[in-house]
Amino acid sequence: MSTATLAPAKPAKPTRSYALRDSLTMLRRNIKHMQRYPSMTISILVMPLLMLLLFVYVFGGALGAGIGAGGDRGDYINYLVPGIILMAATSGAVATAVSVCTDMTEGIVNRFRTMSISRGSILTGHVMGSVLQVAAVLVLVTGVSLAIGFRPDASVVEWAAAAGLLLFLAFGMAWLSAAMGMGAKTVESASNAPLPLTFLPFLGSAVVPPESMPTALRWFAEYQPFTPINETLRGLLLGTDIGNAGWIALAWCTALAALGYFWSRAVFNREVTR
Amino acid sequence: MSTTNHPTHAATAAATAAPGTRSTAISATGLRKSYGDKVVLDGIDLRIPEGTIFALLGPNGAGKTTTVEILSTLITADAGDALIAGHDVKADADSVRTLIGVTGQFAAVDGLLTAEENLLLMADLYHLSRSEGRRRTAELLERFDLTEAARKNVATFSGGMRRKLDLAMTLVGRPRIIFLDEPTTGLDPRSRRDMWELIRDLVTEQGVTIFLTTQYLEEADHLADRIAVLDHGKLVAEGTAEELKRLIPGGHVRVRFADEAHLATAAAVFGIATRDDEALALQIPSDGSVTNLRAILDALDGTGVQAESLTVHTPDLDDVFLTLTGKQNAPTVPAPSTATATQKESTR
Numbered sequence: 001m002s003t004a005t006l007a008p009a010k011p012a013k014p015t016r017s018y019a020l021r022d023s024l025t026m027l028r029r030n031i032k033h034m035q036r037y038p039s040m041t042i043s044i045l046v047m048p049l050l051m052l053l054l055f056v057y058v059f060g061g062a063l064g065a066g067i068g069a070g071g072d073r074g075d076y077i078n079y080l081v082p083g084i085i086l087m088a089a090t091s092g093a094v095a096t097a098v099s100v101c102t103d104m105t106e107g108i109v110n111r112f113r114t115m116s117i118s119r120g121s122i123l124t125g126h127v128m129g130s131v132l133q134v135a136a137v138l139v140l141v142t143g144v145s146l147a148i149g150f151r152p153d154a155s156v157v158e159w160a161a162a163a164g165l166l167l168f169l170a171f172g173m174a175w176l177s178a179a180m181g182m183g184a185k186t187v188e189s190a191s192n193a194p195l196p197l198t199f200l201p202f203l204g205s206a207v208v209p210p211e212s213m214p215t216a217l218r219w220f221a222e223y224q225p226f227t228p229i230n231e232t233l234r235g236l237l238l239g240t241d242i243g244n245a246g247w248i249a250l251a252w253c254t255a256l257a258a259l260g261y262f263w264s265r266a267v268f269n270r271e272v273t274r
Numbered sequence: 275m276s277t278t279n280h281p282t283h284a285a286t287a288a289a290t291a292a293p294g295t296r297s298t299a300i301s302a303t304g305l306r307k308s309y310g311d312k313v314v315l316d317g318i319d320l321r322i323p324e325g326t327i328f329a330l331l332g333p334n335g336a337g338k339t340t341t342v343e344i345l346s347t348l349i350t351a352d353a354g355d356a357l358i359a360g361h362d363v364k365a366d367a368d369s370v371r372t373l374i375g376v377t378g379q380f381a382a383v384d385g386l387l388t389a390e391e392n393l394l395l396m397a398d399l400y401h402l403s404r405s406e407g408r409r410r411t412a413e414l415l416e417r418f419d420l421t422e423a424a425r426k427n428v429a430t431f432s433g434g435m436r437r438k439l440d441l442a443m444t445l446v447g448r449p450r451i452i453f454l455d456e457p458t459t460g461l462d463p464r465s466r467r468d469m470w471e472l473i474r475d476l477v478t479e480q481g482v483t484i485f486l487t488t489q490y491l492e493e494a495d496h497l498a499d500r501i502a503v504l505d506h507g508k509l510v511a512e513g514t515a516e517e518l519k520r521l522i523p524g525g526h527v528r529v530r531f532a533d534e535a536h537l538a539t540a541a542a543v544f545g546i547a548t549r550d551d552e553a554l555a556l557q558i559p560s561d562g563s564v565t566n567l568r569a570i571l572d573a574l575d576g577t578g579v580q581a582e583s584l585t586v587h588t589p590d591l592d593d594v595f596l597t598l599t600g601k602q603n604a605p606t607v608p609a610p611s612t613a614t615a616t617q618k619e620s621t622r
Contacts (some may be wrong), residue, residue, distance in 0.1 A: 025395065025399055027382065029387070029395055032386070032391065033387075036386055036387075036427075107378050108382050108384050109375065109441070110378055112377075113347075114346045114348060114371060114375075114376040116371035116372045117370055118369055180517075
């Protein structure tokens, strides 16, 4: 069509230049939501904490003996905590899926879509919010773990590496759950969609060594994404052997983030141009 | 009155009428949209001059919201072109978005924030400076009578307050063209009047162009300079409120007489009137204007018959929908007078 080129010559502001500013605006909006309605943040905090206390104080004695070499509850805390921290890093997924879905089903997103703003900012705001939320949960869960007897021997660099890996995982999970939230028709199904993902650490090396599992499950536990991430964390915090788990963990996190990102974009664009 | 004209011809004629002195804010030609087998818009032509209020009137499912969605860049049409202030909605969507504001059928407010925060959020997204954003927010809260509720959570707002906030949010960026999709559906009469006043002030004070959809003839009548009636994805009539009302056979004066003799005499005078022998009444088509009433009374006086009572029945929503938005068995609908529409356009 030729009228587009004949249209008044006022150059359209490139939306891209506002991508960061708009994303930060959306982030502030999401943080306000979290502050005003902390129940979601509390529930994603309570889950890993309950798991921690349950496994340490209820099962800890028996499991400590089970993981070998005359272990006790204290040894088991050290084995368990990296797994619990990993769970905490995945726990934000449900909250993200729910808040993205709520946004999509309400009129406000249609308003955003008629405004001259960076379109992606709606999602990047959610993803950044989710990562910050998870970071806060991680700090609290780690704090409680230290308080009940977690004794890591990590250096500052190792702590930083562990934090980086966890935040990278949270970032990938946030993109994935944003896609799930957008694809979901109702808030209920949005909250269910990421549940299998948050359950996966249990089927890995989070609470017990995979060697103690039946063959099929052990095979699954060894090759699923969370086991190498878990082993890397354990290695960074407690000095166990990491081997090539570190690279595999990074590869999985990259894959999760890439999958989530492209899936989100595809769903978002489909929803936009119905 | 000719009844053979195809209704959509009138719309086409109006859309292609010689350009007036005002420039065109919104124009569309041959807009089509279907979802699967269901045709929602079947060739819509529009031309809306700057600084006017245009109402798209139609029943549920006529395609009103779809039209707004296309013109506001939310969705793309399957065929046809639409220009907003000269910018193509498809090719130049971002320029269009800098010019428009949209207030949808369902209040698009953030229910988890306060009214003030909602407005500040808009200010940020319109890339206003912090101080400008604060000033604009305070100004709009004041103007929309929301200052007291500014720090309250929107979740606690009534429907009327939410709609007002919704419109206020649209105005933060000072849009030149505003789309209002059923702005008063579900509001109580008081809130509806408030909303009308706000909408009219926008046009008179700031000269914005308003594209309004509504199911209420009264609303279109009250606000709009021009009204188009949409049914099953087609424009079936277009014109001013007066022009449309004249097309609706529902407008009439009902005169009751003392006895049959008087009725018969009167009926002979008014050839086109409908006789109701049982009620001794005569139904005379009328637009309800004083001039028209006087003419009827004068005619009655001339014959010397005594009228017992007289009631004026002005066309209402039912009349419009039942006649213009053609059910198959509805009476034949005359097309709006193309000549009048074109004349009006050129005298502007």
